[in-house]
Amino acid sequence: MKIALIGADGQLGTDIYKYFSEKGLDISGLTQKEIEVCDMNICNDVLVKIKPELIINTAAFHKVDDCEDEVSNTFAVNVEGVKNLAKVCLEIDAALMHFSTDFVFGGYTKDTPFTEEDCPRPISIYGISKLAGEYVIQYMLKKYYIIRVCGLYGYAGSLGKGSNFVELMIKLAKEGRDIKVVNDQVLTPTSTKDVTEKLYELIKTGKYGLYHITNTGSCSWHEFACEIFRLTFNAKARRPAYSVLDNAHLRAIGLKDMRHWKESLKDYIEHRSE
Numbered sequence: 001m002k003i004a005l006i007g008a009d010g011q012l013g014t015d016i017y018k019y020f021s022e023k024g025l026d027i028s029g030l031t032q033k034e035i036e037v038c039d040m041n042i043c044n045d046v047l048v049k050i051k052p053e054l055i056i057n058t059a060a061f062h063k064v065d066d067c068e069d070e071v072s073n074t075f076a077v078n079v080e081g082v083k084n085l086a087k088v089c090l091e092i093d094a095a096l097m098h099f100s101t102d103f104v105f106g107g108y109t110k111d112t113p114f115t116e117e118d119c120p121r122p123i124s125i126y127g128i129s130k131l132a133g134e135y136v137i138q139y140m141l142k143k144y145y146i147i148r149v150c151g152l153y154g155y156a157g158s159l160g161k162g163s164n165f166v167e168l169m170i171k172l173a174k175e176g177r178d179i180k181v182v183n184d185q186v187l188t189p190t191s192t193k194d195v196t197e198k199l200y201e202l203i204k205t206g207k208y209g210l211y212h213i214t215n216t217g218s219c220s221w222h223e224f225a226c227e228i229f230r231l232t233f234n235a236k237a238r239r240p241a242y243s244v245l246d247n248a249h250l251r252a253i254g255l256k257d258m259r260h261w262k263e264s265l266k267d268y269i270e271h272r273s274e
């Protein structure tokens with residue numbers, strides 16, 4: 001299978017490119033400098049030359065608080081950019097893999113994991129934009145994987161944010177800073193390494209659709225921080241109080257659940273120096 005990976009230098013994209021290459025897949029990694037999803041002409045020129053069977057899009061405007069002030073930029077990347085990629089997919093008969101978020105939920109009270117069948121109700125501009133991107137794909141394409149993830153952290157850090165929650169907690173702790181972390185937002189911290197391995201399994205099935213892909217278990221940000229060493233929040237955008245995702249569709253097609261988030265975090269910390 002020939003694959004074009006957009007965002008190959010990002011947190012998730014770095015792991016995807018490395019792991020898929022090791023598995024022998026024909027994957028072309030495209031960085032932010034090489035492709036701009038908001039520019040239809042650039043998307044068309046770059047991707048038509050590659051002619052992939054699958055386009056993996058990890059590009060997103062994901063600074064949640066900034067999204068509240070930069071609505072136009074948010075929708076340009078998270079919606080218009082997705083539409084551009086869908087157009088290219090139709091032109092070259094490629095499938096699209098796109099990443100969404102647990103932030104499509106949050107608008108109603110729930111204390112059990114959200115499945116793919118639950119009705120989204122976002123409570124922030126970021127969540128609204130990501131849900132709109134999902135709808136664009138479902139409207140335009142038949143061959144797609146929409147992947148909702150939650151609480152991602154990986155060795156490459158987040159390209160837009162410059163780090164990830166784990167590294168930030170460790171940095172603040174080493175600096176001896178006072179650390180405050182919210183305890184009323186429940187999620188599942190998820191390793192990009194584990195997501196990547198599950199994506200490889202999913203692609204081999206060829207079963208398109210909407211999937212939640214997270215580690216198992218749940219915790220508050222405070223509990224997560226206690227496993228590493230903590231952070232501080234001054235947030236403009238509302239966060240879902242509970243946004244744990246259930247990987248029901250993966251189990252439905254015969255794929256096993258991923259590791260518990262604590263096991264993945266332990267593995268991450270043990271191998272940071274590498």
